[in-house]
Amino acid sequence: MDIIDKVAVVSGGGSGIGRATVLALVERGASVVVADVDEAAGQRTVDLVAGRKGTAVFARCDVTEIDDLSRTFAFAIERFGQLDVAFNNAGVGGEDLFADDPGDWKRVIDIDLTAVIDATRIAVREMERTGRGGVVINTASLIGLGPMADAPVYAAAKAGVVNFSRSLAYLKEESCIRVNAICPELVDTPMAHGLGEERLEDLRAADEILPPEEIAAGVVELIEDDSRAGAVMRITIRDGRGYVPT
Template sequence: MNITDTVAVVSGGGSGIGRATVLALAERGASVVVADVDEEGGRQTVDLVDGLGGTAVFTRCDVTETDDLAGAFALAVDRFGLLDIAFNNAGIAGGDLFADDPGDWERIVDVDLTAVIDATRIAVREMKRTGRGGVIVNTASLIGLAPMADAPVYAAAKAGVVNFSRSLAHLDDESEIRVNTICPELVDTPMALGLGEEQLAELRAADEILAPEDIAAGVVELITDDSRAGAVMRVTVGDGRGYVST
């Protein structure tokens, strides 16, 4: 897909990977709906796009609310006339061990897996309606490809994103809709602040943490490479971008 003159919806576009991807898409000529629960961050992203001479609009979106998700995709169609790209990127970490209070780990599943399924469903519906096909990229994690003892629920949710997306490879043949997954290693985003500033500083100094722009470049590749449907891309500090055999 040539990104020029396309329309995209990016969830979690107010910071980190989402913001970097919004900017990468806008630089290539896409009109972007920035969807985020963080209104200040989302509007700042739109301002950055404006500064590049690009086109973006913000909508407040809690991805766990179907009406919010549907509204973000409807805004893309109402404002720009169609939908070509969906980057379902919003995600959280947090309290993961589930022995006592289920509140934290249920929220992780709601945001990191259920919302991705719901957003993909809505995006596919809109893409089928316009009849132009499209590309959906879902953010998982390197942790979704291997066990993680101290974050079992997060690992399970991200593994779910991987296999959900892989299972939709058939949509390319049926409707020219390609669904792919990106699985980053640790990225220098607000989510990584939980590590503490000292550890983050050490990782940055040693070049042992990815920049959001590294992931945005992978998303652009998954969008523009028409051979990729049901693909799972790994992005790591040591090996850069590569694909997991399916």
């Protein structure tokens, strides 16, 4: 898919991977709906786009609320007349989530897995309705490809995103809609700030943490490569971007 003149919705677009992807898409000529629960952060992204003479608008969206998701995708079509790309990127992290309090781990499942399923479902229905086809990309994690004792629920959620996305490969033939997933290693985003600034500075100095722009480049690749459907892109510090065998 050629990105120029396309319309994208990017959740979690107020910072990190989401913001980097919004900027990358705008640079290639897309119009973007920046969806985020953080209004101030989302507006900062829109302001950055305006400073680059691009087109982006903000939509407040709590991805755990079906009505918010539906309104956001409908807004994209109402504002720009089409929907071509959905980047379901909003997420939360955590450490030891194998906890007795269900509130601690259900939130991770709600945001990192259930919301991705809901957003994909809504985006696909909108794309089918318009008959233009499209691309959906879901943010998983390298942790979704293997176990993580320190964060078993997070690992489970991300593994779910991987196999959910893979399972929708058939939509390419059925509706000209390609659903793919990205699995990055540790990325320098606000989510990583829990490591502490001193640890982050050490990781940056040693080139042991990915810049969000590298993930944005992977998203662009998945959009532009029409052969990719049900694909899982692995993005690591040592090996860069590559695809996990199906």
